[in-house]
Amino acid sequence: SGSTFYYRYHTLEDIYDWINRTANDYPDKVKAILVGSSYEKRPLYALKLSLNNRPNKKAMWIDCGIHAREWISPAFCLFFVHYSLSFYNVNTEMTQILDNMDFYVLPVMNPDGYKYTWTNRRMWRKNRSPQKGTSCIGVDLNRNFDANWCTTGASSNPCDETYCGSFPESEPESQAVANFLRSHKESIQIYLSIHSYSQMLIIPYSCSMDEAENHSELYEMVKTAADEIRRYYRNTYTYGAGAHIIYLAPGGSDDWAYNLGIKYSFTFELQDRGRYGFLLPPSHIQGACNEALLAVKTIVLKVMEKP
Numbered sequence: 001s002g003s004t005f006y007y008r009y010h011t012l013e014d015i016y017d018w019i020n021r022t023a024n025d026y027p028d029k030v031k032a033i034l035v036g037s038s039y040e041k042r043p044l045y046a047l048k049l050s051l052n053n054r055p056n057k058k059a060m061w062i063d064c065g066i067h068a069r070e071w072i073s074p075a076f077c078l079f080f081v082h083y084s085l086s087f088y089n090v091n092t093e094m095t096q097i098l099d100n101m102d103f104y105v106l107p108v109m110n111p112d113g114y115k116y117t118w119t120n121r122r123m124w125r126k127n128r129s130p131q132k133g134t135s136c137i138g139v140d141l142n143r144n145f146d147a148n149w150c151t152t153g154a155s156s157n158p159c160d161e162t163y164c165g166s167f168p169e170s171e172p173e174s175q176a177v178a179n180f181l182r183s184h185k186e187s188i189q190i191y192l193s194i195h196s197y198s199q200m201l202i203i204p205y206s207c208s209m210d211e212a213e214n215h216s217e218l219y220e221m222v223k224t225a226a227d228e229i230r231r232y233y234r235n236t237y238t239y240g241a242g243a244h245i246i247y248l249a250p251g252g253s254d255d256w257a258y259n260l261g262i263k264y265s266f267t268f269e270l271q272d273r274g275r276y277g278f279l280l281p282p283s284h285i286q287g288a289c290n291e292a293l294l295a296v297k298t299i300v301l302k303v304m305e306k307p
């Protein structure tokens with residue numbers, strides 16, 4: 001699949017085919033891990049990238065597609081895997097990173113919702129689990145984690161877009177990710193969740209107005225990443241703690257991962273700033289992915305420098 005493959009949006013079926021093909025084409029570098037399944041029993045595959053068989057490497061987790069309508073998010077995960085495999089031993093930074101760091105990449109965390117945006121409603125956000133006592137469907141998976149769950153910034157109404165679910169990790173998708181992170185928290189040093197839109201590099205906390213204990217370190221990382229994006233791509237990303245730069249959003253995967261002990265935890269809001277919003281045209285995929293890649297590289301290299 002030439003790079004034109006990575007500059008188009010893909011159906012869920014094409015993404016599953018790509019996952020299997022990639023794992024088959026790189027048997028010694030890529031492993032498809034089944035971390036769980038969705039409400040409608042679709043598999044949740046994470047690709048483990050391990051390009052250097054040095055023992056006990058640290059790892060970074062990247063999830064995409066937690067919100068169904070944010071199509072640029074899965075597009076980035078596919079791009080990132082392709083870039084890592086294609087530019088290892090070619091691009092200096094990527095080689096340095098992959099010699100030290102494994103990656104777990106979950107391209108579509110909400111497959112039921114993603115499918116639904118292709119077949120029924122392009123603007124769907126939540127998963128597709130039915131709720132008791134109402135015909136309204138779906139939980140906002142980024143309000144379903146156990147971090148100040150269902151406080152201000154989430155809704156307890158199943159018909160709302162930010163519905164928190166019936167209890168923390170009530171959904172199979174969030175439970176699968178939380179279980180995997182719990183069982184790999186010793187090796188996973190960095191957490192990243194990819195969303196769109198509004199061009200932001202977000203650090204904890206979003207679930208409260210509290211400041212993260214390593215706030216200045218995290219702030220420096222996203223500031224530097226945003227500066228690099230401005231320098232190389234002349235594009236503007238805002239950065240900072242979610243509760244301050246976007247809105248209070250409790251129950252988020254990043255805040256939960258942070259409290260689990262993954263002290264380098266981020267959420268990216270990719271392009272654009274509202275002209276197309278969630279309907280970002282395919283012609284913008286390359287730019288959006290290059291910007292996000294630069295931010296990932298900047299942050300990972302800084303984490304690797306830490307003693």
Ligand SMILES: NCCCCC[C@@H](C[SeH])C(=O)O
Nearest residue numbers: 142195206242249252254267
């Ligand atoms: N974990 C909360 C990070 C800040 C909010 C992120 C946005 C992405 Se669409 C949201 O979940 O509303």
Ligand SMILES: [Zn+2]
Nearest residue numbers: 067070195196
């Ligand atoms: Zn989102």
Ligand SMILES: [Zn+2]
Nearest residue numbers: 195196197269
């Ligand atoms: Zn968003």
